[in-house]
Amino acid sequence: MSAALRDMLETFANQFPQRDYTIEIVCPEFTSVCPKTGQPDFGKLTITYVPDQRCVELKSLKLYLQQYRNEGIFYEHVTNRILDDLAAVLQPRQLRLAAAFSPRGGITTTVTAQYQRAQ
Amino acid sequence: MSAALRDMLETFANQFPQRDYTIEIVCPEFTSVCPKTGQPDFGKLTITYVPDQRCVELKSLKLYLQQYRNEGIFYEHVTNRILDDLAAVLQPRQLRLAAAFSPRGGITTTVTAQYQRAQ
Amino acid sequence: MSAALRDMLETFANQFPQRDYTIEIVCPEFTSVCPKTGQPDFGKLTITYVPDQRCVELKSLKLYLQQYRNEGIFYEHVTNRILDDLAAVLQPRQLRLAAAFSPRGGITTTVTAQYQRAQ
Amino acid sequence: MSAALRDMLETFANQFPQRDYTIEIVCPEFTSVCPKTGQPDFGKLTITYVPDQRCVELKSLKLYLQQYRNEGIFYEHVTNRILDDLAAVLQPRQLRLAAAFSPRGGITTTVTAQYQRAQ
Amino acid sequence: MSAALRDMLETFANQFPQRDYTIEIVCPEFTSVCPKTGQPDFGKLTITYVPDQRCVELKSLKLYLQQYRNEGIFYEHVTNRILDDLAAVLQPRQLRLAAAFSPRGGITTTVTAQYQRAQ
Amino acid sequence: MSAALRDMLETFANQFPQRDYTIEIVCPEFTSVCPKTGQPDFGKLTITYVPDQRCVELKSLKLYLQQYRNEGIFYEHVTNRILDDLAAVLQPRQLRLAAAFSPRGGITTTVTAQYQRAQ
Amino acid sequence: MSAALRDMLETFANQFPQRDYTIEIVCPEFTSVCPKTGQPDFGKLTITYVPDQRCVELKSLKLYLQQYRNEGIFYEHVTNRILDDLAAVLQPRQLRLAAAFSPRGGITTTVTAQYQRAQ
Amino acid sequence: MSAALRDMLETFANQFPQRDYTIEIVCPEFTSVCPKTGQPDFGKLTITYVPDQRCVELKSLKLYLQQYRNEGIFYEHVTNRILDDLAAVLQPRQLRLAAAFSPRGGITTTVTAQYQRAQ
Amino acid sequence: MSAALRDMLETFANQFPQRDYTIEIVCPEFTSVCPKTGQPDFGKLTITYVPDQRCVELKSLKLYLQQYRNEGIFYEHVTNRILDDLAAVLQPRQLRLAAAFSPRGGITTTVTAQYQRAQ
């Protein structure tokens, strides 16, 4: 499903490419499904990036994230996959994704990954 | 409209130019209009700068920011434009603007930009 | 769908029916779908009841609430329907449901309903 | 302007009129203009009501409140006027409006008014 | 000094006298002087009243409170005196004043007084 | 096991029986075992009572509560059983126990029971 | 020691005896010694009273409370004894003392007592 | 007991070994027993690691940590032993464990240890 | 007035000059007067310094700061002037002053200055 999913992310031209600046986007309403138990997972995503030529359009990001609602996927995978998709469409100067999931069995997990732009 | 707008920002002489010191100004009552939906946006601006020869006069800053009240403008643009206007009138040693906007569609955005003084 | 849904709620015998005591259950991971926009809604349910002969089994309650995940239903309706279902299977001495939904368009809504036992 | 303004408030039928239940709506993004100084005021409105035959539609409420954006009006008046408008279109069993305004001159004001239904 | 002081409090006509409603005014910047030690005291005043025919004008209230800045007066007296002055000019249906003072010698004091309208 | 367990609770004479006063004891380190899954449960107990002739000795209360550490017992039962044991040894004028358990499966439960002294 | 101790509490005349008003005094720096273990105890006292003819002078209250610094005394006793001493010197219309002690062995205790004026 | 204990920790293959990313796991329900007093200790463990080829499976981690429930062990030892066990089964790029224990005798202790991978 | 004012600051000998250590002093009760409007300003000063041969005596600092109570002075000036006075009497190894002022016109300002010791 991943190629089609990535295509949902729309971008617009960054009008200040001569300046390094940061955009932080917090999405506290992320939900997917645990592939092992079939139970829903809930998490808060924090996306932080320095745009190059493109910025992500927020409504398309919201619709993109909603596609995980009934998807069975592990914490580590979903974090890295969203990072890959954003990196592919934005080609940003920097990009970081922190995904903080709700407690399960008394244990809380946060996965944080960073995109390393090829120099 | 930008040239006239910038002229609203009044400054006064920094009486301690021999010392690097920091002035942080927090404006939690910023509001503008989304150019796409026509709906009002709300945000909190945090301006942090090291003055050189001039400091910004607070009342003129307040009146300047109120000019965005009925202006249709995107998050990224308004942040960079205010940064540019402040940099132009202050010629500061350092300047940083963080604009944290209220949640829309369950998503919260903060844009942070820094002015790089020509060496 | 409601009859089948209600059947998912399992109960067990209250072993202390001679005493009025209160059970409060907080479910911060409730999600349904807005019937108008098709967008997901998120909410925190707080169920407070005084049991009579039956208590609700928590795992069945969790599975019952998950059935609303892809259901299109308004705030006011979902609150009253869950109240009705719990009242039907528990026949409690008292029952109250508060449903606090995430902000939409800068506006936050909480619906609170109480079951009135026939005397 | 008031009659036209009130007409912006849309309602829908309460499907549970046989039960007294409470709807609380919090609007933290209210803004109007001080009639004396011309400066913008900011406030958080909390509307709490027990519906009778009608509920207020949230999007129309948002658009209604936005009409005050450039209106010059005192704290006490705006609170009582919104209360009157909501009471007129909802004819609720109970209705209460608390309007908490941002500090001005180091002083913070909250106005709270309640609608008394004729018995 | 009290008569002249009271005259500083300006009022305006309550436009909604047919309705009982509440106005709460919080003044976190109150300061006076301890008559015993000559040291400044700091406090937060919370005024809550139900207006009858008059409301207090906020700017005049601010100027009135500033008159205590260099006045030597005890906690209990200042609280009761401000209550008396407000009661005299407002003739309110209800009036309550809570004055919470900063810690002195590891001890924090709050004085709360209520005006009882003659029936 | 209950009789022996109750005997662990030591008491001492209330020296102020002529006055009704309240003792609140908060125990945030309660743990027992879920009888269904064998998994440990964690909770915070709040005991509030008005003593008559006896007060509970705190060290014996701590040791008594530790006996539940490896005991398989449901939320509702453990709350009511501790209430019964405390009521039996204290014969208090009033007694209330609130047991707030850690989230399981995204759901948090608090059980609150009150002892009704025979008149 | 109690008679001498009580004599340390100085009072001054209440200048507003015609009005019922409340004085709340918070003392977060109370410390005494556990008579059983010899270990220091720490607590926060909250005294709330409605004065009749006398108010307690704060500095004398501070010195009075410091006398418990090296005194071995139980939670329940110290609370009731301070209440008795304050009642004796103030003869107040109402008086309440809440003493919240620091955790010991993972358990936190608050004792709250109220003075009942003879009618 | 340590060898058998370590075997309880299950791992799964890291699917993104080409990227350095961080997994933080918070376990607020850790409990063991003080070897000196026999009294239970309570703590919150925060595990932060950068995986290499393996990630720890969360349910096995939970069961592993529960084995300390009735084990007599000092704060410093338990922290270092869990660090050693996780390092042995994960061979991570980085690993850090912070163990924050509940107050005892008015004193709170946090032990933080870091695994240094052989270069 | 400044020379006389500076003389109010008393110092005592640092008994540990062989060690670099930090003293942080927080003064939340600073107040001066706006030279433009004549209105009082309120602020919280945080002084952080590494002493060399002298430490500032706290009571003299308090009396020194009270001299600004009726002084008309701008935020930027008062911050730099207090910094200069402290630097002159302490000759510290390091010194930093942060002055956070209360909101005015919805805008909050913090001025932070650092003393650079001549090498």
Place this chain on the structure above:
Amino acid sequence: MSAALRDMLETFANQFPQRDYTIEIVCPEFTSVCPKTGQPDFGKLTITYVPDQRCVELKSLKLYLQQYRNEGIFYEHVTNRILDDLAAVLQPRQLRLAAAFSPRGGITTTVTAQYQRAQ
């Protein structure tokens, strides 16, 4: 008194000397006496150290700190003296002590000192 006092601090062998790890100990119940006024001072000590061959035993630390209960000593001195005593008995790799004292005269002081191990 200092030599005898230092002898109260007991230590035990660090079982993990091959690893640099941190132990943080928070003591919120420290109290001593002001040598100038004779009034009690209250503070929170935070001790952070990297052990070498010895760790401090917590009960002996508690008893050691209690010896300051009736000792007249200045903030700066007590902080440096406790640091010296801990450094002498632990010979740690790193050691830091932060002592945050309760407000006096509206002013709060924190003293932070670090032990520099001879290389």
